[in-house]
Amino acid sequence: MSNQETKIAQLDAEGLTLKSVSLWQIAWRRLFRRRSAVVGMFILAALTFIALAAPWLAPYSFDEVLIGVEDVKAREKPCIHLFGCEQEKPQHLAGIDGNVRDQYSRLLYGARLSLMVGFSTVTFAIIVGTSLGALAGYFGGWWDNIIMRFMDVLLAFPSLLLAIAIVTFLGPGLINALLAIGIVSIPAYARVMRASVLTVREMEYVSATRALGGSNMQILFQRILPNALTPLIVQGTLGIASAILDAAALSFLGLGAQPPTPEWGSMLGAERNQVFTAPHLVFYPGFMIMLTVLAFNLIGDGLRDAFDPRLAHAS
Amino acid sequence: MKRKLFALLSLLVLASMALAACGGAPEATEEAPEATEAPATEAPAATEEAASDFEGKSLMAADCDSTGIIKGVEATGEHEVTFTLCQPDPAFLSKIAFSVYGIYPEEWLEATAGEEGRTSEGLEKPIGTGPYMVSEWSRGESITFTANPAYWGEAPSAETLVFRWSTESAARLLELQSGTVDAIDNVGPEDFETVSGDSSLALMERPALNTFYLAMTNTFAPFDNQAVRQAIAKGVDRQRIVDTFYPPGSEVASHFTPCAIPNACEGDPWYEFDPEAARAELAAAGFPDGFSTKIYYRDVVRGYLPQVSNVAQDIQAQLKENLNIDAEIVVMESGAFIEASSAGSLDGFYLLGWGADFPHVTNFLDYHFGAANPQFGDQSPTYTEILAQAAQIADVAEAAPLYAEANNAIREYVPMIPVAHGGSGTAWRADVTNPQASPLSNEVFHVTDPGGRDVFVWMQNAEPISMFCADETDGESLRACEQIVEALYSYEVNGTAVQPALAESCEPNDTLDTWVCTLRQGVTFHDGTTFDANDVVATFTMGLDASSPLHKGNTGVFEYYDYLWGLMNKPAE
Numbered sequence: 001m002s003n004q005e006t007k008i009a010q011l012d013a014e015g016l017t018l019k020s021v022s023l024w025q026i027a028w029r030r031l032f033r034r035r036s037a038v039v040g041m042f043i044l045a046a047l048t049f050i051a052l053a054a055p056w057l058a059p060y061s062f063d064e065v066l067i068g069v070e071d072v073k074a075r076e077k078p079c080i081h082l083f084g085c086e087q088e089k090p091q092h093l094a095g096i097d098g099n100v101r102d103q104y105s106r107l108l109y110g111a112r113l114s115l116m117v118g119f120s121t122v123t124f125a126i127i128v129g130t131s132l133g134a135l136a137g138y139f140g141g142w143w144d145n146i147i148m149r150f151m152d153v154l155l156a157f158p159s160l161l162l163a164i165a166i167v168t169f170l171g172p173g174l175i176n177a178l179l180a181i182g183i184v185s186i187p188a189y190a191r192v193m194r195a196s197v198l199t200v201r202e203m204e205y206v207s208a209t210r211a212l213g214g215s216n217m218q219i220l221f222q223r224i225l226p227n228a229l230t231p232l233i234v235q236g237t238l239g240i241a242s243a244i245l246d247a248a249a250l251s252f253l254g255l256g257a258q259p260p261t262p263e264w265g266s267m268l269g270a271e272r273n274q275v276f277t278a279p280h281l282v283f284y285p286g287f288m289i290m291l292t293v294l295a296f297n298l299i300g301d302g303l304r305d306a307f308d309p310r311l312a313h314a315s
Numbered sequence: 316m317k318r319k320l321f322a323l324l325s326l327l328v329l330a331s332m333a334l335a336a337c338g339g340a341p342e343a344t345e346e347a348p349e350a351t352e353a354p355a356t357e358a359p360a361a362t363e364e365a366a367s368d369f370e371g372k373s374l375m376a377a378d379c380d381s382t383g384i385i386k387g388v389e390a391t392g393e394h395e396v397t398f399t400l401c402q403p404d405p406a407f408l409s410k411i412a413f414s415v416y417g418i419y420p421e422e423w424l425e426a427t428a429g430e431e432g433r434t435s436e437g438l439e440k441p442i443g444t445g446p447y448m449v450s451e452w453s454r455g456e457s458i459t460f461t462a463n464p465a466y467w468g469e470a471p472s473a474e475t476l477v478f479r480w481s482t483e484s485a486a487r488l489l490e491l492q493s494g495t496v497d498a499i500d501n502v503g504p505e506d507f508e509t510v511s512g513d514s515s516l517a518l519m520e521r522p523a524l525n526t527f528y529l530a531m532t533n534t535f536a537p538f539d540n541q542a543v544r545q546a547i548a549k550g551v552d553r554q555r556i557v558d559t560f561y562p563p564g565s566e567v568a569s570h571f572t573p574c575a576i577p578n579a580c581e582g583d584p585w586y587e588f589d590p591e592a593a594r595a596e597l598a599a600a601g602f603p604d605g606f607s608t609k610i611y612y613r614d615v616v617r618g619y620l621p622q623v624s625n626v627a628q629d630i631q632a633q634l635k636e637n638l639n640i641d642a643e644i645v646v647m648e649s650g651a652f653i654e655a656s657s658a659g660s661l662d663g664f665y666l667l668g669w670g671a672d673f674p675h676v677t678n679f680l681d682y683h684f685g686a687a688n689p690q691f692g693d694q695s696p697t698y699t700e701i702l703a704q705a706a707q708i709a710d711v712a713e714a715a716p717l718y719a720e721a722n723n724a725i726r727e728y729v730p731m732i733p734v735a736h737g738g739s740g741t742a743w744r745a746d747v748t749n750p751q752a753s754p755l756s757n758e759v760f761h762v763t764d765p766g767g768r769d770v771f772v773w774m775q776n777a778e779p780i781s782m783f784c785a786d787e788t789d790g791e792s793l794r795a796c797e798q799i800v801e802a803l804y805s806y807e808v809n810g811t812a813v814q815p816a817l818a819e820s821c822e823p824n825d826t827l828d829t830w831v832c833t834l835r836q837g838v839t840f841h842d843g844t845t846f847d848a849n850d851v852v853a854t855f856t857m858g859l860d861a862s863s864p865l866h867k868g869n870t871g872v873f874e875y876y877d878y879l880w881g882l883m884n885k886p887a888e
Contacts, residue, residue, distance in 0.1 A: 065632045067555055074559050074625075075505065098625045099632070100559060172646065254614060254646045259628045270624050273485045277505045 027230075030306040037302025043295035051111040058105035059091075062262040067100045074100050075271075075278040095280040098271055099260075106262035107284055113263050114292050117178060117247040118240035124182035125243075126236055129189025130225075136190065137197030138220055148194065151187040159184045159242075160249055167255040174263070177256035181246045185239055192235050196228030203227075230307045238300035241293045248289050264289045369393035372849050374856045376883045383881010388855040390848030394834040396803075396818075403827035405709030406675040408804055411821065412813045413673050414757060414793050415784050415875040417443055417800030420840045421853035428857075428867045438781040438869055443800030444817060446471045446761035448841045449782065458779070460798055462761075467838045472748075472764035473771035478795055480778050484616065487774050491516065491742055497765045498743040498750065500758075500775040504562035504621045510742045517743045519752035520564045523736035524573050524811070525619035526679065527668040529630060530731040533692035535662040542600035544729035549586045550593030550637040556629055557735045560622045564738025570722050572679040573736045575754075575811075577711045579676050582722030585733060590637040597638055605639030609663030612644075613652040616776060617790075618739035618756065619668030627666055659689035668737070670790060671755055672875070674811035676718060677706050682878055684725060691730035698724035709827050747771075751809050756790050757797050762808055785858050786868025788875060799841075803832055803851070817846065859883045 031037050050057060066072055071089075076096040079085040094103035136147040154162065166180035167173075200206065201224060209223050248265025250256035252272075257263035259270070264285040271281035371390030376382035379401035387399040404410070420442055427437030440449045446468065447460035460476040479496060481487050484503030488510070490496045502510055502518065510518045529551065531538040538544060553567045572579035597605070612627050620626060627644055634640040642664060647655070655661050672678050682688070686699040698721045705717035741758070743750035746766030751758040758773075765771040777791045784796035803818035815821075821832040838846040857865035858876040862884040866873070876882060 063632065065629065065636075067559060098622065099628045258644050258646075259624065260631065273483055273503055274505055275485055276489075277485075277503075277509070 027303075027306040031302050034302045034305060036298045037306075040295045040298025040302065043291060044299065047111050047115060047292060047295065050108055051115050054108045054112055058102075058108045060102040060105040062106045062109040063101065063260040064105075065100055066096065066102065072096050072100060074098055075274060075281060077278070078103075078280055094284045095278070097267070097281055098274070098278075101260075103267075103281060103284060106267060107264070107288055109262045110264045110267065110285070110288060111292075113174075113257065113261065114244050114247070114289070117174075117181075118244045118292075118296065121178050121182040121185065121243040121247070122236050122239045124178075125185040125239065126189050126232060128182070129186040130193040130232065132186070133190035133193025133195075134197050134220055134225065134228075137194035138201060138216070138224065144194075147190065151190050154184070154187045157184075160246055163246055163250060164253070164255060167250060172255045172258065174251075174257040174261060177247055177250045180250070181243050184246070185243060188235060188239065189232065192231045193228060196231055197224055200224045200227050234300060234304040234307060237296055237303055241296035241300065244289065244296070245293055369847070370849075372852045374852055374860055374883070375399075381885075382859075382883040383877070385855070385859060385880045385883070388852050388859075390852050391831070393847050394836055396832045396834065396848045396851045398821075398830040398832070400828040400830070403707045403709065405706070405714075405827060406673065406677050407823065407827070407830055408813045408821060409673040409675045409678075410879050412802055412804035412806055412816070413875070413879070414797045414800065414802060415672075415787070416802045416854070416858070417445075417784060417796060418802065418817055418846070418850050418854045419443060419785075419800065419857070420842060420844045420846075421850050422844060423840070423842065424853050424857050424865050428865050431867075432871055433781075433783050433786070433867045433869060437867075438783045441782050441784075441796065441799055442841045443796075444838050444840055444846055445797070445799045445801050446759075447476050447798040449799060450475075452782070455778065458782075458795060463841060465839050466761070467835065469762060471761035473760070473769060475770040476760050476798060477770060477772045478779075479772060479774045480776060480791070481774060482616070482776060487776075488742070490774055491744065494744070496772040496774040497747055497768075498741060498763075498771075498773050500741050500756075500773075501616060501618065501621070502562075502740045502742045504560070506742075507562050507740060510740075515745050517745050517747070517750050519741045519743065519750050521618060521739045521741065521752035521756070522575060522754040523565055523618075523738045524575060524674065524754040525617075525668055525670040525737055526568055526571055526573060526733055527619040527626075527666070527735045527737055528568075528571070528731040528733045530656070530665050530667055530691055531663075531729075532659050532661055532665075532690070533730065534659060535692070537600075537602060537606055538692070540600050541728065542596060543602065545586070546593045546596035546600060547634075547638065547640075548593075548729050548732050549589045549596065551630065551633055551732060551734070552588045552590075552637070553585075553732075553734045554588065555633075556626060560626050560629065561735055562621060562738050562740065564740075566736050566738075568733035568736055571683070571725060571731075571733045572676050573671075576671070576674055576676050576679070578715055578718040579679070580722075581715050581719035583726060585726060593638060605634075605641065607641040607643070609645050609661075610642045610666065611647055611652065611656070611661045611663060612666040613649040614646050615649050617668055617737075618670055619735070619737040620666060621737055621739060623666070630664070630666075657688075657690050659692050671811075672879075673806075674755065677702075678879075680718075680721065680725075681706055684721075684730065685878075694730065695724065695728045697728060749808070753806070753809055754811055755806055757794060757806060759797055759808060761798070781869040783869055785854070785876065786870060786873050803834075817851075861885050 074096060075098055078095040079089050079092050081087060081091050092102055092104060094107055097103045097106065132147050136144040163180040163184045166183060167176050170176040206219060206223050209219050247256055251263045251265030252269035254269065257266050267285040268282055271278065275282045373387060373389035375387035379386055384400055384402060384404055385398060386401045389397045391397045423442045427434045439452050446463055446466045448463050450459045450461045452458045458478040462471040462474050484501060484506065487499040488506050491499045510516050531544055533539050557565055557567050569584040570580045574580040610627055610631055612623055614623050616623060631642045631644055634642050656665050656667055669679060680702055684694060684698055684702060686694050688694065701717050701721040705714045705721065708714040741752045748764040749762050760771055760773060763771065775791055775794065779792035779795040780787055780789050781792060782796050784793050787793060801816045803816060803821060804813045805816035807814055817835055817838065818832040819835050821830050823830050834848060840846060856863050858873055859880060860866055860883045873882065
């Protein structure tokens with residue numbers, strides 16, 4: 001332990017003496033020092049790998065029905081040769097689902113969807129939310145009033161309920177669910193952005209740019225935005241977790257991904273009645289959702305601490 | 316404040332009761348003594364006297380053009396009702412026993428008619444002659460019934476009957492296992508083994524008197540092409556669906572109507588599964604690469620479709636694999652789905668089924684393939700005409716060739732693909748006597764004794780929509796009504812044969828177009844009024860006569876009165 005600390009101290013000392021260290025580098029280092037964040041990143045890396053390599057990792061296609069292909073029944077328990085399943089039986093690591101498909105393959109393909117859902121909704125929400133927040137914060141006045149009151153209205157609804165309402169209006173489907181979750185998460189980013197802009201816009205370097213004749217756009221995107229980025233990153237990482245959870249909830253209710261899409265939430269929802277007779281069909285998708293959300297939460301927490309200057313000396 | 320409100324309410328209730336009593340009083344007081352006297356004194360004289368005092372009402376259509384099958388319902392005596400029909404109806408008794416035609420007291424029908432629709436009193440606390448009376452309906456939770464002390468038949472074993480519901484089969488089973496309910500409906504297909512292996516539970520398999528079909532509305536392209544429909548009929552492996560997703564006791568549908576019903580399976584059986592031929596036919600019809608469409612369904616478990624989503628996904632996979640048809644799955648809300656499907660406005664496949672209301676072939680074929688039913692788009696005269704003809708023949712053997720012809724015409728035209736007759740099951744605690752699994756899903760609970768307990772708790776799939784069943788179609792609602800309201804005939808417990816209930820007998824004339832029903836005497840309704848022929852006339856006036864002020868229900872559609880009899884004086888559309 002002490003050995004490690006001295007090493008880090010040396011590293012820090014080197015950094016200070018040899019070259020200047022940017023805020024990002026410090027944050028990065030601090031992030032790696034937090035074990036929970038490292039675990040989160042490890043899980044995320046594994047999930048990303050699974051998502052990218054799903055076609056090669058999965059023994060079957062996600063929509064391949066095995067009736068007549070193999071001698072398996074619907075909702076058969078997992079058969080793993082390593083754990084004593086008979087060698088003659090085909091191996092199914094996570095069992096067979098209600099439509100006689102390989103559950104393991106569907107779980108792997110599901111990683112793609114969940115990560116895609118998380119990143120795309122949050123990207124959408126960040127783009128829209130930061131633009132609105134930046135406009136509100138920078139221009140103030142009635143811009144501020146209109147935009148932020150509208151955000152307050154969005155925030156007044158329970159987010160999942162609002163998402164359900166939007167999906168009901170647009171019609172069920174994965175894209176519509178993504179849009180709904182995206183819309184629901186806009187206010188969080190708009191608020192964070194507005195708050196940052198409000199603090200940054202009175203800074204001297206902003207005044208300097210304005211004095212030098214910089215346009216509003218220049219000031220906003222080149223001066224203010226980069227300096228307001230840190231809280232957004234933290235908020236975004238944690239937002240991915242809640243977006244994945246919301247998407248799973250929508251799919252569970254049958255409003256998100258439509259069959260045969262292997263979305264974890266919909267897999268869980270489809271087999272919820274079999275929780276006692278075929279627990280593997282409910283356990284694995286639930287576990288995957290839990291794992292993914294956990295990964296993003298750990299990273300998000302780590303990032304928040306890493307970016308927080310007040311915690312700099314605490315660690 | 317509260318006390319004042321309560322006082323006002325009770326005053327109102329009292330006032331309305333007084334009003335109702337005044338309205339109904341003369342008749343009730345005049346009849347009651349005679350009815351009780353009748354057996355004691357000289358029988359013929361007493362009944363004659365009663366008949367002369369009794370003012371029989373009647374419901375009579377002007378002519379057969381302004382009504383459906385029933386031309387008139389007439390109280391021809393205090394305890395005699397005559398039904399005049401516009402055409403012979405061989406299924407009359409099977410139909411009249413259906414709980415939708417349960418008899419309500421005349422005064423009550425008038426009192427609850429309401430301005431826009433039946434009052435909430437009428438929808439939630441119906442008055443009948445049945446073994447149980449509604450005591451409380453707490454919406455969303457349960458319905459409590461208490462035994463009717465004056466019931467004319469076998470007295471109910473349990474003093475209190477409770478209806479509960481849960482859409483999840485796993486939740487229902489859990490409640491049964493923990494002993495909080497005495498019996499559950501629709502055991503999940505995967506739980507059949509669990510229940511039959513548990514000595515403290517009893518499994519009752521419900522005979523498959525239902526049909527699950529894959530429908531196509533033929534007013535939308537490409538389903539307007541008969542060759543396309545035939546190709547699809549050959550391209551769906553129905554055996555695979557039944558083997559994988561249906562509980563034991565289910566079978567692949569060879570005809571639309573389950574074969575247990577007389578004349579159901581005349582004619583050729585359905586197409587064999589033949590993917591190559593199907594693909595070739597689809598290509599010949601102009602779709603070598605398939606097409607894109609949708610599969611609509613509601614996520615509601617019924618006996619005919621125990622695993623809705625799985626079956627939909629399997630059909631989706633089969634269509635893709637066998638015919639290269641891309642079908643997107645669309646789950647709809649139950650009410651919206653029924654509305655859209657029965658109006659024929661769904662532009663793709665849809666999954667629906669039918670459970671027998673009364674065990675007669677007309678209940679399956681005439682309802683679905685009548686000329687007026689738009690649920691499959693345009694119906695073909697090749698079968699509608701034969702069906703109308705066959706519905707007028709009472710003799711089973713005589714009608715057989717016509718049903719063979721109609722079944723073959725349906726097979727040729729393919730308005731839908733009959734897939735399966737789904738077996739289902741109920742589960743009971745082992746100490747309950749007389750467990751039931753009625754083929755018609757109309758379990759009656761006064762004949763079951765819950766192991767000596769005072770309360771019998773039944774758990775079904777869903778909450779009743781309303782308990783004014785004259786205007787309901789949902790089986791979950793009808794079952795609740797069957798405990799309260801009785802019709803002239805009823806079905807045997809656990810069977811499909813009819814037996815007299817409020818009528819002692821109904822006899823037809825030779826041409827089957829006039830039925831005279833002799834009513835049971837000394838029967839009283841839950842509110843104490845005596846049952847007589849005028850109640851029967853009033854009930855049928857309420858159900859049949861669209862111009863009557865009594866014709867008020869929950870939705871006001873009176874679907875079963877309309878479909879099985881045809882409404883009288885229907886407003887022009």
